[in-house]
Amino acid sequence: MSAPPESCASRDGYGRALLRIAEDPRVVVLEADLGKSTKSCLFRSEYPERTVSLGIAEQNMMLVAAGMASSGKIPFASTFAIFTERAFEQIRNGIARPGLPVHICGSHGGIHTGSDGSSAQAIEDLAIYRTIPGMTVIHPCDDISAEELTIQLVEMGGPSYMRTARNKTMRQYDYENMEHLRIGRGSVLREGSDVAILACGVMVEMALNAASDLSDEGIESTVVDMHTIKPLDNQLIDRLSERCGCLVTAEDHITFGGLGGAVAEWLSLNRPTPLEMVGVADRFGESGGTDDLMEAVGLTPTGISNAAKRSISRRNAVS
Numbered sequence: 001m002s003a004p005p006e007s008c009a010s011r012d013g014y015g016r017a018l019l020r021i022a023e024d025p026r027v028v029v030l031e032a033d034l035g036k037s038t039k040s041c042l043f044r045s046e047y048p049e050r051t052v053s054l055g056i057a058e059q060n061m062m063l064v065a066a067g068m069a070s071s072g073k074i075p076f077a078s079t080f081a082i083f084t085e086r087a088f089e090q091i092r093n094g095i096a097r098p099g100l101p102v103h104i105c106g107s108h109g110g111i112h113t114g115s116d117g118s119s120a121q122a123i124e125d126l127a128i129y130r131t132i133p134g135m136t137v138i139h140p141c142d143d144i145s146a147e148e149l150t151i152q153l154v155e156m157g158g159p160s161y162m163r164t165a166r167n168k169t170m171r172q173y174d175y176e177n178m179e180h181l182r183i184g185r186g187s188v189l190r191e192g193s194d195v196a197i198l199a200c201g202v203m204v205e206m207a208l209n210a211a212s213d214l215s216d217e218g219i220e221s222t223v224v225d226m227h228t229i230k231p232l233d234n235q236l237i238d239r240l241s242e243r244c245g246c247l248v249t250a251e252d253h254i255t256f257g258g259l260g261g262a263v264a265e266w267l268s269l270n271r272p273t274p275l276e277m278v279g280v281a282d283r284f285g286e287s288g289g290t291d292d293l294m295e296a297v298g299l300t301p302t303g304i305s306n307a308a309k310r311s312i313s314r315r316n317a318v319s
Contacts, residue, residue, distance in 0.1 A: 013146030015039025069100035081106030081122035110252035117287035127257025141204035192220030196240035210304035246311035255279035274314035276307035
């Protein structure tokens with residue numbers, strides 16, 4: 001398979017994955033009027049008889065997906081991340097409580113969405129779905145990882161939520177180097193012993209840029225693509241905590257309950273370690289250009305670098 005351009009949106013990888021798993025006759029796709037935006041339209045074009053378009057009816061879409069899953073199908077249901085939240089009760093009681101293999105994709109998540117404004121910028125979705133028992137939560141960093149992780153969902157026995165992005169990001173994976181890309185396992189993209197930076201989604205690229213800047217100052221960082229937020233790769237966190245002695249999390253999500261919250265929970269119970277969180281503070285987003293908005297809320301390489309230095313200082317203060 002030839003690789004797409006060096007910069008691509010993770011939602012494009014989701015759309016390609018649906019075509020690749022279409023050979024499994026159990027796979028069906030459900031849309032809520034946004035197939036073009038989520039890229040499920042690619043599947044609909046080729047397999048209209050296995051696509052259900054429900055209009056702007058997210059609650060209904062989730063329960064239809066639950067019914068199909070209970071009948072032996074593997075439904076993939078997608079809409080904007082913020083609109084999946086309309087169907088929280090249906091997802092909780094209709095999908096997750098019976099443990100049905102329904103795979104939900106929420107596109108256009110986070111501040112990175114930009115000019116759509118605060119009403120469309122889901123900054124709490126990862127935290128919401130982490131709270132549901134048995135729900136796998138994934139946030140890929142590029143199109144190729146989104147494609148591969150979506151394909152792996154077919155073999156899962158329970159429900160999942162994946163957040164994808166509209167805007168393009170630099171690719172961190174290629175089709176010849178994905179042996180370590182597995183649901184539930186963090187992917188180490190760079191090695192260093194001074195600090196560990198755990199990032200997800202669009203912040204992985206910024207974490208790598210921050211690591212490069214820190215290296216220029218003599219600070220070497222491990223950078224992890226923690227694409228799976230639940231179940232968290234606790235064994236990797238344990239190793240990095242012991243090796244580096246301090247950590248940073250970076251996510252385009254509110255600092256409560258997402259990747260930072262998940263890592264903090266594990267560290268506090270198992271291996272207390274200095275941790276700094278880079279994410280959206282206790283506020284909503286606003287309308288504006290992506291770069292301007294990310295700068296305004298501190299989701300930048302500089303923000304990550306400064307957090308790394310604070311984490312290192314806290315480690316050194318107690319060592």
